[in-house]
Amino acid sequence: MASTAQGARKASRIQTKNRKRILEAALEVFSRHGYRGATLDQIADEAGLSKPNILYYFGGKEDIHVTLLNQLMESWLEPLEQLDARGDAMEEILAYVRRKVEMTREFPRESRLFANEILQGAPRMGPHLESGLKPLFDEKCAVIEGWAEAGKIGAVDARHLIFSIWATTQHYADFDAQVRVLMAGDSDVLDGAAAHLEWMFRKLLTP
Template identity: 75%
Template sequence: MAPGPAKKPSRIQQRNRRRILDAALDVFSGHGYRGATLDQISEESGLSKPNILYYFDGKKDIHVTLLNQLMATWLDPLREMNPDGDPLDELLAYVHRKLEMSRAYPRESRLFANEILQGAPRMGPHLLSGLKPLFDEKTALIQRWIDAGRLAPVDPRHLIFSIWATTQHYADFDAQVRVLMTGDKAILQGADAYLDTMFRKLLTP
């Protein structure tokens, strides 16, 4: 007899999984994978360790689940780069979307940064299967724009790296930024204007 369809998780089960993942995001982004423990996740979520282990196989399972969810969200702004749009407008829109993600998802940015700093032991396959083909596609698109004289000549790979570095800095080094810019309540608005000017000057033919 063939097994029936998987039973849909109840509302309570869905809520508990969200609580665990949200708590784990705080713990992992603050302590890194190695420094995080199930005890910390339990305390943060308000759920017991046995309860957490009912939903996940352990710390690694929780971490990989978070990273898988993050990759989909993280790649969306790059996917949105339109081959039929104006090249400068498309790239500046990408810069603004990435900076907005630093504002909206600082914990996720730090989670991803911590994983990469450790050598991507859990994300390596996803970088190859998810990020690399998209990266190659978009760098080829940028190179076509450059070859057509629609953008100033730059190395598209280093251009994307520099966009990542300048936008994600505001999430990954948030504590340092806030100390150095004490009293400035519009840090990201200022960053948005500055990065727009910088990349516009760099890319305008």
């Protein structure tokens, strides 16, 4: 009985390890080729597993892609959730900018995965945008507008401010190949980006 239970636990660990291995491989393939350009064969090759083994754990390419997107949304929303209405307005927004730059540093493939999904019209992420992102976006826009109305920051359209933060921070991941060519020789592009973006948004938001 003890050996059977031990075998079940071992199988569970193997399954967990293989799922993570497949998702890691899929993230690499999807971020490189996009959803349409990616294939199960490419994911299997990247994972070092057979295609039937991939299909043992997932229902197909779309199932893997949706799983990755679901995981991504949890981490993607966290920095915006941390924008605290009780904090100093300027510092809260600049901290958000810094967190987004760090996410570009730590999760460039996830950023490209998200960008590819949006460029295709968000066919698999649409419900998450409606149920997860939209309420949070509206809530934080109201916070920023309240700060602007109270004179704590300059007058700004909160929606376009957030869009600008996304565009300028995620650019360094989504257009990494171009950035590396144009910034060749720069020892740390993202350190320079963080300093520049903090200066730019501070200047924009100063009353």
